[in-house]
Amino acid sequence: xxxxxxxxxxxxxxxxxxxxxxxxxxxxxxxxxxxxxxxxxxxxxxxxxxxxxxxxxxxxxxxxxxxxxxxxxxxxxxxxxxxxxxxxxxxxxxxxxxxxxxxxxxxxxxxxxxxxxxxxxxxxxxxxxxxxxxxxxxxxxxxxxxxxxxxxxxxxxxxxxxxxxxxxxxxxxxxxxxxxxxxxxxxxxxxxxxxxxxxxxxxxxxxxxxxxxxxxxxxxxxxxxxxxxxxxxxxxxxxxxxxxxxxxxxxxxxxxxxxxxxxxxxxxxxxxxxxxxxxxxxxxxxxxxxxxxxxxxxxxxxxxxxxxxxxxxxxxxxxxxxxxxxxxxxxxx
Amino acid sequence: xxxxxxxxxxxxxxxxxxxxxxxxxxxxxxxxxxxxxxxxxxxxxxxxxxxxxxxxxxxxxxxxxxxxxxxxxxxxxxxxxxxxxxxxxxxxxxxxxxxxxxxxxxxxxxxxxxxxxxxxxxxxxxxxxxxxxxxxxxxxxxxxxxxxxxxxxxxxxxxxxxxxxxxxxxxxxxxxxxxxxxxxxxxxxxxxxxxxxxxxxxxxxxxxxxxxxxxxxxxxxxxxxxxxxxxxxxxxxxxxxxxxxxxxx
Numbered sequence: 001x002x003x004x005x006x007x008x009x010x011x012x013x014x015x016x017x018x019x020x021x022x023x024x025x026x027x028x029x030x031x032x033x034x035x036x037x038x039x040x041x042x043x044x045x046x047x048x049x050x051x052x053x054x055x056x057x058x059x060x061x062x063x064x065x066x067x068x069x070x071x072x073x074x075x076x077x078x079x080x081x082x083x084x085x086x087x088x089x090x091x092x093x094x095x096x097x098x099x100x101x102x103x104x105x106x107x108x109x110x111x112x113x114x115x116x117x118x119x120x121x122x123x124x125x126x127x128x129x130x131x132x133x134x135x136x137x138x139x140x141x142x143x144x145x146x147x148x149x150x151x152x153x154x155x156x157x158x159x160x161x162x163x164x165x166x167x168x169x170x171x172x173x174x175x176x177x178x179x180x181x182x183x184x185x186x187x188x189x190x191x192x193x194x195x196x197x198x199x200x201x202x203x204x205x206x207x208x209x210x211x212x213x214x215x216x217x218x219x220x221x222x223x224x225x226x227x228x229x230x231x232x233x234x235x236x237x238x239x240x241x242x243x244x245x246x247x248x249x250x251x252x253x254x255x256x257x258x259x260x261x262x263x264x265x266x267x268x269x270x271x272x273x274x275x276x277x278x279x280x281x282x283x284x285x286x287x288x289x290x291x292x293x294x295x296x297x298x299x300x301x302x303x304x305x306x307x308x309x310x311x312x313x314x315x316x317x318x319x320x321x322x323x324x325x326x327x328x329x330x331x332x333x
Numbered sequence: 334x335x336x337x338x339x340x341x342x343x344x345x346x347x348x349x350x351x352x353x354x355x356x357x358x359x360x361x362x363x364x365x366x367x368x369x370x371x372x373x374x375x376x377x378x379x380x381x382x383x384x385x386x387x388x389x390x391x392x393x394x395x396x397x398x399x400x401x402x403x404x405x406x407x408x409x410x411x412x413x414x415x416x417x418x419x420x421x422x423x424x425x426x427x428x429x430x431x432x433x434x435x436x437x438x439x440x441x442x443x444x445x446x447x448x449x450x451x452x453x454x455x456x457x458x459x460x461x462x463x464x465x466x467x468x469x470x471x472x473x474x475x476x477x478x479x480x481x482x483x484x485x486x487x488x489x490x491x492x493x494x495x496x497x498x499x500x501x502x503x504x505x506x507x508x509x510x511x512x513x514x515x516x517x518x519x520x521x522x523x524x525x526x527x528x529x530x531x532x533x534x535x536x537x538x539x540x541x542x543x544x545x546x547x548x549x550x551x552x553x554x555x556x557x558x559x560x561x562x563x564x565x566x567x568x569x570x571x572x573x574x575x576x577x578x579x580x581x582x
Contacts, residue, residue: 053425055582076428083426087419089349091356103345104427106338132356148423 003062004029004156004187005050010059012045012211019045021211022059027156032178032188034202036195036304042211043191044084047158050189051081064155077105080149084160084191086141090134094125094144097133098151105152112151119147123177139170146177157181159190163197175201195301209308222303229256229298229306232267232276236283237291248286252278257305268302339433346424346437350411351444364407368400368453375517376461393457394543395516397450401475402482402510402536404449406503409442409486412576413499416490431580435573438490439483446479447472466549474546474554477561478539484568485535491575515540535564 005027012020020042027033035043048054050061052072060067066074088097095116102112120126123143128136133144142162149157162178163171178201182188192198198205199219206216215222236245245265250258254275257268269275272295283290354360375396376389415421424434454471457463465471485506493499512518513527514536520528531537542557 051426053422073428073430076426079426081422081426083419083422085419087423089353089420091353092349096352100345100349101423101427104342104424104429106428 002029003027004031004064005033005189006060006062007046007050008060008062010046010049010061011057012042012049012054013057018211020049020056023206023208023211023213024059025206025213025216027187027189029155029187030182030185031204032182032190032202034198034205035189035191035208036193036198036202036205037191037208038193041193041209043193043208044160045211046208047081047160047189047191050075051079051158052076077152078155080152080154080157082146082149082157082159082162084164086138086145088133088141088144088148091132093130093132094120094136094147095129097144098148101148101151107152115151115153119150123147137170139166139173142166142170142174143177146174146181150181154186156187156189159188161192162190163192163194171197195299195304199300207304207307214307219300222307223298223300228270229268229302230270230272231296231298231302232269232272232279233261233264233294233296234267234279234283235264235291237289239288245283245286245288249279249282252282254278259305261301266296266302268298268305339430340436342429342433343436343440346429346434347440347444350408350438350441354408354411354441354445364404365400365449365452368396368403368449369456371399372396372453372457389457389461390463390547391519391544392517393454393461393463394547395514395540397454397457397475398478398514398536398539398543399511399516400453401446401450401479401539402507402514405442405446405479405482406486406489406507408445409438409483410490410496410499410503411441412438412487412490413493413496416494417496425580431577432573434580435487435576438576439480439487439569439572442483442486443476443479446482447475450475450479463547465543465547467546467551467554470546470551470554470558471543474539474542474558474561477558477565478535478542481535481539481561481564481568484565484570484572487572487576488568491572491579510534510536513537535561535568538564 003026007026008024010020010023011018023042023046035046037043045054049056050063050068052068052075056069060069062068063075064078066078068075089100098116098119099112102115107115120129123146125140125144125147128140133141136144159178163174166174175197178188178190190202202219204218205222207214207222236242239245242263242265243260246258246260249255249265249267252275254269254271255267256270259266267275267279276293280290372392375392412421489499489503489506493502513523513531514534515531516536520531520537523531538557538560542554542561545551545554545557
């Protein structure tokens, strides 16, 4: 299968801080590929380099057969970028925003008008097309941002955290759009820090953390790497702060990892029969009562934790990581 | 073909910027209220105190030059806002050359400077009856001044990573320039060494040239226009260099 994107040893250094560290992967034509990792892992920096908006310190990225460093304009013509923030001109209407984008991508007047009508219809924005974008809801902003990225009918759609900050309904709609766009034959590269999103949308993912690609595989195979691991979920009765039990349970013998997932304490272990009595005794010893216990199938998140040794985090854990994130974000914002 | 496309990109970027600025009525009103307020305040004060001198004939060209400065720098600083809001990324992700982006942003800054200055010129002429002997020279001076201020705006936009910092940096330049650039007081009456400082500022040449055009002193206006041209080239080159470095990093 032909590669839509081929990244080799891509590296970006921000004044001594490695935001992206020798990352290599390929995205096949027509597939949905995900880069999964916490905020500040280097996902955005990676896609900025792929889109020709940031020069790599070393390494190469070839998009649709063009080397980004040598032919950035050719690459830009073939990519539609949906950034993590909906960066539209707030004072202008959806139609004027799309008109401007169409002009920048060199579409003639007739084609512009046709495509604008088409995407406004497709993304359910026709009725509000003449309202200033600043009055749009977050979901509408997102839809318009995707519409703007598709105005020149790119071969490849690159989406940075496509459902970030959206409510469940708007996020579902965006996911449906991603699948529809892919069915049209377009390749999609998306980044996400939401494991369930990667699980739902991307058959193949690369897990990235601290600028390095930790693993690259199909979601199914990554999940199966957690085989041998079992997951136990418990809730402590009448406990407001379930989090306080994490270090207590985490210290028990046989527990590989423990974290909070959807309000429940999720414990990973290779031998559940050994740890169930240990955990029950431990909770009892610390004055708690277990409300319910269930055994669950290993998820992508379990596999992620198994691979990285930690859950996907929102906050930087060190000053260096904080600086790295700030530098990565300051790119041109 | 490639050059004409690059130029069209620049025109569309400028058109989009101006459309965005003019869509916000409050933005336009607020940016014009300040020079209008200054014009009326100073005209009342000095108009009443020295009725024979027609201080207003001295003041209006200065206010027009100052308005061009505020209009151009404010508009060009939209680059900083665009960067902080991520809007700049939208243009960067498109197949548009860095030169087109810089030319487009420069054009919108200069156009805004010219439009703002013309509004003040019109108000000055209509309300205070100030007239200019050579109006085409006035337009040329306003255009050149606006371009040189736009150059300063691009330098600020390149140096300041965020809007708050850009505002502080621009105020650091604009306010001393407003008081030392001969808008309200003649440069010659300033105590030493302020006239030397004033002679380093483009606004001084803009106001001097506008006053010279008011009375038809073409030679002075021409020399000042040449100085403004040098300023324009210098600030544009430096500003473009800084912006180019940011865009291609």
